[in-house]
Amino acid sequence: MAPLEAASVTVEFAGLRALDDVSLTLGPGEILGLIGPNGSGKTTLVNAMTGQVPVAGGTISLGDAVLTGRTPREIAHAGVSRTFQIGRHFDNLTILENVATAALGKGAPVRVALERATALIEEFGLGRRLDDLAEVLSYGEKRRVEIARALAGEPHYLLLDEPAAGMNEEETESLIEILAMLPKDRGLGLLIIDHDMGLIMRLCERLHVLASGRTIAEGDRRTVRDDPAVIEAYLGSGSGDA
Amino acid sequence: MNPVQFVLDVLSLGGAYALMALGLVIVYGILRLVNFAYGELIMVSGYTMFLVSGSGLPWLAMAGCGVIMAIAAGIATDYLAFRPVRAKSVTAVLITSFAFSTLLQNAALLFISPRPRAVPLPELFSRTVEFAGVITPVRNLITIAVAVIMLGVFSWLMRSTALGIAMRAAATNFRMARMMGIPANLIISAAFAISGLLAGAVAILWIGRIGTVVPGIGLQPLLIAFIATVIGGMRSLPGAVVGGFLLALIDTALNYTLPQDLLKFRDAFTFSLVILILLWRPEGIVRGPASGQRT
Numbered sequence: 001m002a003p004l005e006a007a008s009v010t011v012e013f014a015g016l017r018a019l020d021d022v023s024l025t026l027g028p029g030e031i032l033g034l035i036g037p038n039g040s041g042k043t044t045l046v047n048a049m050t051g052q053v054p055v056a057g058g059t060i061s062l063g064d065a066v067l068t069g070r071t072p073r074e075i076a077h078a079g080v081s082r083t084f085q086i087g088r089h090f091d092n093l094t095i096l097e098n099v100a101t102a103a104l105g106k107g108a109p110v111r112v113a114l115e116r117a118t119a120l121i122e123e124f125g126l127g128r129r130l131d132d133l134a135e136v137l138s139y140g141e142k143r144r145v146e147i148a149r150a151l152a153g154e155p156h157y158l159l160l161d162e163p164a165a166g167m168n169e170e171e172t173e174s175l176i177e178i179l180a181m182l183p184k185d186r187g188l189g190l191l192i193i194d195h196d197m198g199l200i201m202r203l204c205e206r207l208h209v210l211a212s213g214r215t216i217a218e219g220d221r222r223t224v225r226d227d228p229a230v231i232e233a234y235l236g237s238g239s240g241d242a
Numbered sequence: 243m244n245p246v247q248f249v250l251d252v253l254s255l256g257g258a259y260a261l262m263a264l265g266l267v268i269v270y271g272i273l274r275l276v277n278f279a280y281g282e283l284i285m286v287s288g289y290t291m292f293l294v295s296g297s298g299l300p301w302l303a304m305a306g307c308g309v310i311m312a313i314a315a316g317i318a319t320d321y322l323a324f325r326p327v328r329a330k331s332v333t334a335v336l337i338t339s340f341a342f343s344t345l346l347q348n349a350a351l352l353f354i355s356p357r358p359r360a361v362p363l364p365e366l367f368s369r370t371v372e373f374a375g376v377i378t379p380v381r382n383l384i385t386i387a388v389a390v391i392m393l394g395v396f397s398w399l400m401r402s403t404a405l406g407i408a409m410r411a412a413a414t415n416f417r418m419a420r421m422m423g424i425p426a427n428l429i430i431s432a433a434f435a436i437s438g439l440l441a442g443a444v445a446i447l448w449i450g451r452i453g454t455v456v457p458g459i460g461l462q463p464l465l466i467a468f469i470a471t472v473i474g475g476m477r478s479l480p481g482a483v484v485g486g487f488l489l490a491l492i493d494t495a496l497n498y499t500l501p502q503d504l505l506k507f508r509d510a511f512t513f514s515l516v517i518l519i520l521l522w523r524p525e526g527i528v529r530g531p532a533s534g535q536r537t
Contacts, residue, residue: 050421076423090414092478093407101411105423110404153423 001028002063004049004080004157004189009058011041011048011213018044020213021058026157029183031190033204033221035197037233040210042193043085046159050082051075062156077106079156083163085193087142091135095121095145098134102153113152120148124178140171147178157189158182164196172199179203201225209233247376252487252494254382257389258447260486262463263470264396265440267482268433270471271413273328275335279319279343280467281460283438287312287445288361288455289350295362304362309442315346316438320431343460350457358454367450381450392443393483396436400479405432413477473519475526484527492516 004026011019019041026032034042047053049060051072060067067075081102090098096117103113121127124144129137134145143163150158163179164172176199182188194200200207200221207224209217211233217224224230269277290311294304323342327334367381400406412419412429420426441463448463449455466489467482474485492515496508504511519527 072421073423073425076421088415088418090411090418092414093410097407097410100407101419101422101424104404104408105419107423110402110407113404149422 001156001187001189003027004060004062006045006049006060007058009045009048009060010056011044011053012056018213019048019210022210022213022215023058024208024215024218026189026191028156028189029187030206031179031183031192031204033200033207034191034193034210035195035200035207036210036216039212040233041213042210043161044213045210046082046161046191046193049075049159050080073105076102076153076155079154080159081150081153081155081157082159083143083146083150083161085161085165087139087146089134089137089142089145091133093134094131095126095134095137096130098145099149099152102149102151106153116154117148117152120151121145124148125174140167140175143167143171144175144178151182151186151188155188157191159191159193161193162195163192164194164199172196175199176202244376246374247378248494248498250373250376250378250382250386251497252491253389254385255494256487256490257385257393258444258486259466259470259490260483261389261392261440261444261447262467263474263482263486264393264479265437265444266464266467267471267476267479268409268440269437271477271479272409272416272430272433273324273335275324275332275339276468277319277324277434277437278336278339278464279323279346280437280441281462281464282343282346283312283315283319283441283460284445284448284463285346285350285455285457285460286315287442288449288459289354289359291361291445291449292354292359292455295360301362301364305446308445309439312442312445313435313438316434316436316441317431320434324430324434325427347457347460354457356457358456360453361449361455363450363453381447384450385447388443388447392440405429409433469516471526473516473526475528478526478528481526481528488519488527489516 006022006024009019009022010017022045034045036042044053048055051067051070055068062078062080065078067078090101096114099117099121100113103116104110108116118130121130126141126144134142137145147160147163164175167175179190180203183190192200192203204221206219207221208215209224209230216229216233217227266277266280287308291304291308294307319342323338324335327338369380370377371380371383373383400410408419408424409429409432411422412424412426416426444463470485470489471482473488474483475481492512496511500508500511
C-alpha cells in the first residue's frame with residue numbers, strides 16, 4: 001500500500017490561514033500522533049485530508065491517486081476514513097446497523113456487511129449490545145462504535161480525531177489496547193489526534209506537532225518531546241525563564 | 243353500531259391512509275422537504291389507468307401500468323423539481339415542487355378534461371361479501387390485504403436490505419451517510435421511486451372508492467398524508483403508519499357517532515382532535531431521530 005501524503009497543504013478561512021504549508025506522510029502499518037495546542041489546525045488538517053474543507057494550496061495523495069478536490073465519499077472509497085471529535089451516529093439505527101453502514105457504503109452485500117459489523121463490535125467488547133439503538137450508548141461506547149464503524153469500511157488509513165476525549169481511565173485503557181493492535185492486524189495506517197499525552201506516547205512512534213497552523217516539529221517521539229519549540233508552544237514563551 | 247363493521251372500516255380506511263402517509267414521509271425523512279407534488283403521483287396513476295382502459299388489457303396489467311407511471315412520475319419529480327435546486331434553498335424546492343404539482347394538474351386539465359373520467363375497475367371492487375356477520379364491500383377487504391402486504395414488505399425492505407439500512411442512515415444524518423460512502427443521489431431517487439410505488443397502490447385503492455379520476459384528485463390524499471405524518475411524527479416511518487390508522491380511527495368514529503346534520507362538519511371535528519393531539523405531543527406520537535438537520 002502506498003503512503004498517504006499531504007504535501008505543502010494550505011487551508012484558508014476567509015483570508016485567515018488555518019494551515020500554512022504543512023506536509024505530512026502516513027505509512028501503512030504506522031501510528032502517527034498529530035499533536036499541538038488548541039486551534040493549531042489539527043482537525044483542519046484531517047478535514048482537508050478527507051475532503052471536508054477545500055485546500056487553498058498543496059496536494060493530498062494516496063500513492064499515485066490525487067485526493068485533493070475529491071468528495072468525502074470518493075476519499076472514503078479510496079480507503080481513507082476518519083472519526084470525529086464529536087461523535088456522529090445514526091441515533092435510531094441499532095449498533096449493528098450503524099457499524100454496517102460503512103461496509104454497505106463500500107458496496108458490500110448486506111449479509112457480508114452485517115457479519116463484518118458483528119465481528120468488529122465483538123472485538124470492541126460491545127457484543128451483547130448489537131441490537132441496542134445507538135442513542136442509548138454511553139459516551140465511551142459511542143466512540144468505540146464510531147471507530148468500529150470506520151473499520152467496517154476496511155480503510156487503509158484511519159484518521160482519529162480525539163478518540164479518547166471524554167473517556168474514563170478504564171475506557172481509555174481498553175481503547176489503547178485495541179488501537180495498538182490495528183496496524184499489526186490489518187496493515188492499517190493510523191493518525192491519532194489527542195491531548196492525552198500518555199495515550200499518544202504509548203501508541204505513537206512518530207509525532208507531528210502543529211502550532212498556529214505550521215509544523216513546528218516532527219520525528220521520533222522522544223526527540224519531539226524534548227524539542228524546545230514544542231515545549232514553548234505548549235507552555236507559552238517565557239515559561240523557561242521563570 | 244356493529245363492532246366488526248367498525249373495525250373493518252377503521253382498518254380499510256387506515257390501511258389506505260397509512261400507505262399515503264408512508265409515501266410522503268419516505269421522501270421527507272431523507273430530504274426534510276415535503277413533496278407537494280405527491281398527490282399528483284396518484285393523479286398520474288389514475289389517468290394512466292383511464293388512458294389504457296380501451297386497450298383490452300387484463301385489469302391487473304392496467305393497474306400495473308398505473309403503478310409504473312406513478313413510479314416514473316416520482317423519479318421525474320426528483321430529477322425535474324428537486325435535484326436542480328436541492329443544494330440551493332428550502333424555499334426554492336418548495337416552490338419547484340408546487341410548480342411541478344400545478345404543471346401536472348394543468349396538463350391533465352388541458353389535455354384530458356376537467357370533468358371526471360371513469361377508471362377501469364374489476365367487477366370484484368363493487369361486490370360485497372358477508373364477513374363475520376356483517377356485509378362489507380370486497381374492496382375494503384382488498385384494501386386491508388394490500389396494506390398489510392405492502393407494510394410488511396416495506397418494513398422488511400427497510401430493516402433487512404442494504405438499500406433500507408442506507409435509507410434509514412441517510413434519513414438520520416444525511417451528511418454522515420455520504421461520508422460512509424453511501425451514494426446520496428441513488429438513495430434519494432430510490433425514495434422517490436418507493437413514494438411513487440405507494441402512490442400507485444393508493445391510487446388504485448382510493449379511486450376504487452370513487453370510480454373516477456379528476457385533475458384535483460391528489461389534493462385530499464396529500465392532505466390526509468400530511469396530517470397523518472404530522473400527528474404520527476414527521477421523522478418516523480412507523481409514526482406515519484400509526485398516524486394513518488389514528489386519523490382513520492378518528493374519521494370513522496366521527497362518522498358513526500356524529501348526528502346527521504353535523505356530519506357535513508366532520509372535518510372540523512377531526513381537525514379539533516388533531517390540534518388536541520398536537521398540544522399533547524407537538525412532535526407527533528412517535529418521535530424520530532433527534533438530529534434532524536436539513537442538508
